[in-house]
Amino acid sequence: MMEYDAEPIRGLPGRLPPGETILWQGGPDWRLFARSAFHLPLIGTYFAALGAAGLLSGSTTGALLTFGAGAFCLALLAFLAWAIASSTVYTLTNRRIVLRYGIAFTKCVNLPLQLVGAADLRPHGSGRGDVVLRMTGSVPLSWLLLWPHVRPWRMKVPEPMLRALPDADAFSASLARAVSEHASVASPSVQSPPPAGSFAGGAVA
Numbered sequence: 001m002m003e004y005d006a007e008p009i010r011g012l013p014g015r016l017p018p019g020e021t022i023l024w025q026g027g028p029d030w031r032l033f034a035r036s037a038f039h040l041p042l043i044g045t046y047f048a049a050l051g052a053a054g055l056l057s058g059s060t061t062g063a064l065l066t067f068g069a070g071a072f073c074l075a076l077l078a079f080l081a082w083a084i085a086s087s088t089v090y091t092l093t094n095r096r097i098v099l100r101y102g103i104a105f106t107k108c109v110n111l112p113l114q115l116v117g118a119a120d121l122r123p124h125g126s127g128r129g130d131v132v133l134r135m136t137g138s139v140p141l142s143w144l145l146l147w148p149h150v151r152p153w154r155m156k157v158p159e160p161m162l163r164a165l166p167d168a169d170a171f172s173a174s175l176a177r178a179v180s181e182h183a184s185v186a187s188p189s190v191q192s193p194p195p196a197g198s199f200a201g202g203a204v205a
Helices: 030-036 040-056 060-086 168-185
Strands: 022-026 089-093 096-101 107-112 116-125 128-135 161-165
Touching (some): 030 040, 089 168, 161 168
């Protein structure tokens, strides 16, 4: 029995409090995750080039070993991508974004909407993509804790990242509406994020 098999609501650590509703829920597509997060095409090309170089130099045994090592590496990364995607649930409510993930040890990160300053979309075509969340205020987030659901190389100020979404456009639209509606009813003492237009799919490096 996995830890999150007993979740009262899939992807959430507990039942929703009164007034909170789920607006969207999803997770990574493992094939897209393998390509975009683990760069399988690039790694496959690398091993293929090494193997071809071995054949051209007359080292058939070395080439075969290289091709075998490459196939093993690709299979391992593909399995890891599948395991990560299968154990990950992203949830958007009218109050927060919840990231539930972890293969061996389950983690659950709550990101209040009032602390989401902007969201950038990195498209992968056909409505798919990654969505990076730029947080405002003091958010105690660790890059290692969030990995792999975090923007690469931003270790000092980690930016949570919803990876390989098959419906990234739909999520971005739902997030923009949720942040706008949340800001309109928030207390004046709470820092409000920029207008919904700030969520209109900026490019991410």
